[in-house]
Amino acid sequence: VGLWQFVPSTARQYGLRIDDWVDERRDPVKSTRAAAAYLKDLHRYYGRWYLVTAAYNAGPAIIDKALQTSRAADFWGIKEKTKLSQETLIATNPKKYGFNNLRYEEPLEFDEVDAEGLLKIDTAAEMAEADLTAMKELNPALLRNVTPPGARGYRLRVPAGKALVFAKAGEYQ
Secondary structure, X not given: OOOOOOOHHHHHHOOOOEOOOEEHHHOHHHHHHHHHHHHHHHHHHHXXXXXXXXXXXXXXXXXXXXXXXXXXXXXXXXXXXXXXXXXXXXXXXXXXXXXXXXXXXXXXXXXXXXXXOOOEHHHHHHHHOOOHHHHHHHOOOEOOOEXXXXXXXXXEEEEOOOHHHHHHHHHOO
């Protein structure tokens, strides 16, 4: 799930919350930090980026087994001697797999606010004087369009420049 395609066990291992209310694998900021930490650990283990990216995609157990059974010393050796999934091979020739004319987006700009108790995303949008669609896009980890119960000060994202508006609206709630 998410930008970095984390499976639940790896996501939790790298500090991402997954429950009935929140799935931080969907959060581009938190999941990117977790992916960077995971890639760093894989690089410490393998020492070569092609093996790291293959292990990230296929899983370290599959790459370890491929290295062992093929008796190869690197990615190119296992690529020649074992069957890896097509998605594991994308980095070797992106255009072959349809990655042409990539378009890069500007980074999202946002402020973070503490939302106390259960707060519906539409109510939060009203409080921040923000578009509901924008609020949902900024908070993709919320699975039920409401902050999780029991969360004290859940970090909610609002459009850039709207934190003060949100805070003032909260004073009158």
